[in-house]
Amino acid sequence: MHRKEDARFLRGHGTYVDDVTLPGMLHGAVLRSPYAHAKIVSIDTSAAEAHPKVRAVITGETLAGLNLAWMPTLSGDVQAVLATDKVRFQGQEVAFVVAEDRYSARDALELIDVDYEALEPVVDARKALDEDAPVIRDDLEGRTDNHIFDWETGDAARTDEVFANAEVVTTQDMLYPRVHPAPLETCGSVADMDPITGKLTIWTTTQAPHAHRTLYALVAGLPEHKIRVISPDIGGGFGNKVGIYPGYVCSVVGSIVTGKPVKWIEDRSENLMSTSFARDYHMHGEIASTKDGKILAIRVKVLADHGAFNGTAQPTKYPAGFFGVFTGSYDIEAAHASVTGVYTNKAPGGVAYACSFRITEAVYLVERLVDVLAYDLDMDPAQLRMKNLLKPDQFPYQSKTGWEYDSGDYPRTLRMALDLAHYDELRMEQAKRRDAGELMGIGVAFFTEAVGAGPRKHMDILGLGMADGAELRVHPTGKAVLRLSVQSQGQGHETTFAQIVAEELGISPDDIDVVHGDTDQTPFGLGTYGSRSTPVSGAATAVVARKVRERAKIVASAMLEVSPDDLEWEKGRWFVKGDPAAGKSIQDIAMAAHSSLELPEGVEGQLDATCVYNPPNLTYPFGAYVCVVDVDAETGQVKVRDFVAVDDCGVRINPMIVEGQVHGGLADGVGMALMQVMAFDEDGNHLGGSFMDYLLPTSMECPSWRLGETVTPSPHHPIGAKGVGESATVGSPAAVVNAVLDALKPYGVRHADMPLTPAAVWSAAQGRPFRT
Ligand code: MCN
Ligand code: CUM
Structure with a gap:
């Protein structure tokens, strides 16, 4: 089956974050560090603020006042949203300008005067633990070195023993170099804080909309139901769009400060220099x-x-x-x-x-x-x-x-x-x-x-268990909508997940809409990475379709006036065992489930079902x-x-x-x-x-x-x-x-x-x- 999404992608009709344009929308740009390691002595934003098209200049100091200068990372560390004390890599975010257009925002970056005091950088990981290596993370209390973690697996003693007795031992040092996912679409976001309802909507390049929403809620102290994360069409993720970047947070703060929607889209160099390697x-x-x-x-x-x-x-x-x-x-x-x-x-x-x-x-x-x-x-x-x-x-x-x-x-x-x-x-x-x-x-x-x-008892990210939800609604005419917590960055989920339902229920894939990438419209789940969509959400989809099939069986038994035990399934219909002509298609059953047909005691109408799949x-x-x-x-x-x-x-x-x-x-x-x-x-x-x-x-x-x-x-x-x-x-x-x-x-x-x-x-x- 060809991809359902190709109809819009091949004709240039996809909607990517940068296609989102809102009334009164402003544009953000990030000032980045030219140094890999330097102390920030002072930042003078006055000239940038005086630029006629600039609406706001945000620095680490502004964010510190809102308690937003640092944000949690996916590994339980903290990361500077905008640097306050020092910069720690070339390309690090130092200030954020919001202006009436992208060009003015960029121009104004050059008007910001930052006084840096260069520090010796640690570039070679093999020297990071040297006695005299400069300490990068002096923001962390009691830090005297650059060590993050030691982790081991397997049986050291048993392994040493086998090695000691082996006829042949071969060793090799090798480097898997630093590379970048480099999706065609860079990262970006459009944040819109509605000052009346207090609801924040953020269109953003994310592979994990629900996880991002929960993180925004925890970081910004906003209630989750007042945050809507929308991940529209994504032009490639390859893992680059799993994390939350400072630019996303800055666009949110920019919108809060100005009362207008703020768009931030990074350029290629920013993507390569500052986002997930x-x-x-x-x-x-x-x-x-x-x-x-x-x-x-x-x-x-x-x-x-x-x-x-x-x-x-x-x-x-x-x-x-x-x-x-x-x-x-x-x-x-x-x-x-x-x-x-x-x-x-x-x-x-x-x-x-x-x-x-x-x-x-x-x-x-x-x-x-x-x-x-x-x-x-x-x-x-x-x-x-x-x-x-x-x-x-x-x-x-x-x-x-x-x-x-x-x-x-x-x-x-x-x-x-x-x-x-x-x-x-x-x-x-x-x-x-x-x-x-x-x-x-x-x-x-x-x-x-x-x-x-993964199995929830072994796996979580920042305390969130790694299960995923799926929701299937069957309309009266037998068409369906499947709602997923995972998000496609080009993998064709709108097609393949419709195919899973089609296979289970015998409804044509063309009659099944797949909705994803919008936290207001989809069930909670941890999103797409580690090739988990098919193993987790694909399983949830099959399970939820089977639940619908079981509900359809009860409705069919009422329609055919036989016991459910006397029914047999063949793709797309339930029929009476031994009498294949006496059967009801899933479409007929869907209509009946929404009709005045009398159902057995305790059986609700409609065929909708939900599932949360926790992989074994x-x-x-x-x-x-x-x-x-x-x-x-x-x-x-x-x-x-x-x-x-x-x-x-x-x-x-x-x-x-x-x-x-x-x-x-x-x-x-x-x-x-x-x-x-x-x-x-x-x-x-x-x-x-x-x-x-x-x-x-x-x-x-x-x-x-x-x-x-x-x-x-x-x-x-x-x-x-x-x-x-x-x-x-x-x-x-x-x-x-x-x-x-x-x-x-x-x-x-x-x-x-x-x-x-x-x-x-x-x-x-x-x-x-x-x-x-
Ligand atoms: N599929 C299938 N039969 C299977 C397994 C998978 O038909 N037995 C289909 C799936 O239904 C889905 C696609 O193949 O449409 C990939 O499925 P899956 O292996 O579950 O991976 P995810 O959907 O979770 O995709 C994530 C994975 C990751 S982690 C990266 S990184 C990556 C990749 O997918 N990023 C991509 N492939 C990519 N492809 C594109 N075009 N763009 C990216 O950003
Ligand atoms: Cu590790 S890249 Mo993919 O898992 O999104």
Whole structure:
């Protein structure tokens, strides 16, 4: 089925935040810090205030008077809305100007005079814990260092024991660099505080409207029913739109102060410099095995750069997200990881970008380690994986770090990917090319994700349990409206969620409207990230549709004057067992449910139902990827020649949309592996503030993806579906990097960090003799 939303998106009729225009609306602009670390000595706003079109200039001092200078982050830290004491990263918000138009607001920024006293910045996370490192968070009481947290998982003693007795131990340091989700639409908001009703409406780029509303209520002290958060069409989120940014809060304050609606839309540089980055994990990995390649244990130490405020979005109990799944898809005896988080003078964030809560980092780590082990053992990396993959009869599988993988048939999926890629032929071709001095590489990666957070007894964000609501109303004529707590940023929810209801009730998807992204119109829930919409809200949708079906059964029994026990369901109608002609369609039943038909005692009319779904477990999608590259030895340029991706996300609701999700994620992977990085100079200046420097992949860098699929339903999900929105971003970087390093094998290069730009590839090969 084609996407219902395409009718408006492809014709340019979407409504994004920047399309919202209200009578009398004013425009805001943010003044940002040019320093990575500096004391604010004074701020003079008088010239800006004198600008004829300026209506208000807000500083940290203004906000402090309202008790709004600091706001809570999603990780229980606090973050400056507008700096009061010092600035802690380049691009940090210092002042907010509200003017009659966007140009005047921007012009007035230049009239604000800020006197800074530069401080030494902490740029390299590896130096953040040095004795003499400047303390970034001196706002926090009793703070004498830049340490945020230590977290560990697995069994350290048992892991050490396995390592001590292992025949082979291989270690590798690797960096998963800082990258940015960079959605096409930047972040923004339009805040409208109605001075008469006292109701605040905020149109904003958010993946989690209900969670945002609750946070605004807690921060601003406004009652929740006086806040309406509307997330209209979103032009890509990729995790960038999970958190609350200072600009959103400033637009609200701007509206309160001026009594007018205030729009704030960031530009590209602001988006890249100040909003949620992703990754930035310095990882030390060790893998133990037997001489013939049976993997025994994995041991990991991570240093996590969280920037100046700990704004990472993840369930409370998991400061390193779901990195705990770093044992990957393999049957091993023991595992242990420790993660240390530190502050640096960089923008906060830390989870965004199709990561499934740090599973991207975990998968990259284990898939690189397996390849490094294959290199050391001189084994074929695909065979090494095949030898160690979990077997179908091991599911449900209890991992060594406490996760329960719900279902899987890994060997079948890897075999399919290898067959589709013609793996054996590729290896023969590679041997021939090597003899001719050419660099060709074949990279394999296998991943398991844990998505659909999550069971309420284990998971919450800022104390809010991770369940989601769904509400289904069936109108008298048999058309329906489904109301959801999750929000689509391009994933096609209006189509796929209508399809779930259609499948359960036999109503055409065209007759089912999906409403989301408006807290006044939808039930509470924690929103869209970590590919949780299908695992959680998709389940809620199936359950609520089944409730409607059960209500319809009772109405049908009254209509047909038989006992409900004598009725049987076939898609779209209830009929009398043994008499298929005697039946009632769901549309007839809907009309009857609203009519004067006499219903059994205690049965209400209408068919509407609601549900709150608390998932019993996460879902564990998985996949096998094969990437083929050609590398130009003289320039270091990498060309991705072929890419085969076999994904298993359980039952597919809309195969076309699933493939689209996979295509997008594969492009992300090529981008991260070969070109994307947020770099900083030694003063903490951000070097990737535009798309001239921060490179996104285009169709030119991407091959024509070749996809395959296997279907292993989730046993605990009502329709057997697992999430897929981030699978390819999680699984593909390792495949690309493994391919490039496989190409460089004749030079004896074992590892090189992303992004593998031509310069990086060329340097890695320099000075090393080529050996076939
Ligand atoms: N789907 C399906 N069958 C399945 C699983 C999913 O048909 N077995 C469909 C779903 O119904 C949905 C889509 O595939 O329409 C993605 O579903 P799901 O895996 O549940 O992920 P979410 O809807 O929760 O989307 C979030 C996920 C995340 S966290 C990021 S980041 C990301 C991603 O989706 N951001 C995206 N994909 C994106 N795609 C677009 N176009 N834009 C983004 O910002
Ligand atoms: Cu981690 S990016 Mo998505 O989960 O919104």
